[in-house]
Amino acid sequence: MTVAAGTVSAAGPERQDAPPPGGMAVPTRKSPVHLYFTDRSSYFLRAEQRVVLHPEEPLGLAVSIVEALIKGPQKGSLKTIPANTRLNAIYITPDRTCYVDLSEAVRKNHPGGSKSELLTIYSLVNSLVLNVPEIARVQILIEGNQAPTLAGHVDLELPVSADMLLIR
Secondary structure: OOOEEEEEEOOEEEEEEOOOHHHOOOOOEEEEEEEEEEOOOOOOEEEEEEEEEEOOOHHHHHHHHHHHHHHOOOOOOEOOOOOOOOEEEEEEOOOOEEEEEEOOHHHHOOOOOHHHHHHHHHHHHHHHHOOOOOOOEEEEEEOOEEOOOOOOOOOOOOOEOOOHHHEO
């Protein structure tokens, strides 16, 4: 996994690669977070409270949140991110946009359907925006590229803000 910190210049986002996982900052902080997974009916998102261990900076918290979402829920909810999905990179720009680059598995292994696609997207977006104050919106990338959609239904060409209407 490559994790990148972000800055923005007049030419657009600039990425500065952080050290590889073996050289990453040692997790030093524990934070309570709410991770959003789908309910048993696969109709709404439900919060699962967890405590995650992460490096001090907001980027470290964002990485821990995405990795926890990929692993899936611990209590009664259902996984929203498809099997074998990996976090390739993540960075936060000064305008509070978080770019999350996921592996092709997020699209290839997705079950499809508009509701399932919405739940996958907002599981990720709500978990990041509602837990990391430095993040206001999320731009989902697949293999480093902007994806028009995840599974053919929801437009991902612009960054996505949280949606509280999907949470129960």
